[in-house]
Amino acid sequence: MPYPEIRPRRLRRNAAVRRLVAETRVDPAELVVPMFVKEGLTEPRAIASLPGVLQHSRDSLRKAAVEAVQAGVGGIMLFGVPAERDAVGSGGIDPNGILNVAIRDVVAEVGDATVVMSDLCLDEFTSHGHCGLLTPDGGVDNDATLEAYAKMAVAQANAGVGVVGPSGMMDGQVGVVRRALDAAGHQDVAVLAYAVKYASAFYGPFRDAVESTLEGDRRTYQQDPANLRESLREVALDVAEGADLVMVKPALPYLDVVAAVRAAVDVPVAAYQVSGEYAMVEAAAANGWIDRERVMLETLTSIRRAGAQIILTYWAVEAAQLLRQRY
Ligand code: PBG
Secondary structure (H helix, E strand, O other): OOOOOOOHHHHHOOHHHHHHHOOOOOOHHHEEEEEEEEOOOOOOEEOOOOOOOEEEOHHHHHHHHHHHHHHOOOEEEEEEEOOOOEOOOHHHOOOOOHHHHHHHHHHHHHOOOOEEEEEEOOOOOEOOOOOOOEOOOOOEOHHHHHHHHHHHHHHHHHOOOOEEEEOOOOOOHHHHHHHHHHHOOOOOOEEEEEEEEEOOHHHHHHHHHOOOOOOOOOOOOOEOOOOOHHHHHHHHHHHHOOOOEEEEEOOHHHHHHHHHHHHHOOOOEEEEEOHHHHHHHHHHHHOOOOOHHHHHHHHHHHHHHHOOOEEEEOOHHHHHHHHHHHO
């Protein structure tokens, strides 16, 4: 009998050797937790389609931020849910708008203990739910929207944010935001470009989280899931315009894109494990169909293995706690 001499199984035989040879580790410092804060809330509120994720009050947000720091997460990405919206999303630019207030709150609470980031997009603030200003015929006006993003970026930087995350997929947004920040004296505020953002059905639960009432869809500005080369073009443009970090979104259905982007650029690459990815696992686990913790860590490991150095995930705090027990 020709028994094999080369036995890969030797390196799998127990936990110690598996740990020794593991090629990928997820480090809490590379996880970023998205958090939602809603104007006017006195108590945090559950989000039905995102079990375990909350719409925070200003108060509960501060506490959650401290808890996230204690868990060792690398960053917090803030999203605001305004009490009122209008056609131009003025709540995003107003220094007293909920997101800008929340940035101030969180920065006052955690200082430099983690990286405070903010979503830089108008969809949470517009009555029509689009990421920009509309033309009279209902299209999204790229260049008018850029002017709004420039003001919003400066408002967020004035509030003390460390990283802004332009996510509206307008052409030229990174360059405009970078120039506006510099002109306002915010050279140190970094830009995390949502460089690759697909028009994805996986954002469904997020719309609940921010109570967005989107009319129509985002296919004239977000990317077609069919395309990969287009993503490399988007990334190249964003890096040329001054992006400090680039992100791919969603994560798990687009691991080929994550790997291609990683190979194409030298800036840090992030991936956003979006609301629908999270909800899918939570729902299956609630039915007893999958092992929640194992699937959670397997997805994060896979996103990391594909080449994302930073992962935005609603599990960030819990995963950080689990990983710390483990290593
Ligand atoms: C835009 C934004 C969205 C998400 C993050 N930033 C919504 C969208 O573009 O439609 C989705 C994140 C998620 O689904 O978890 N403000």
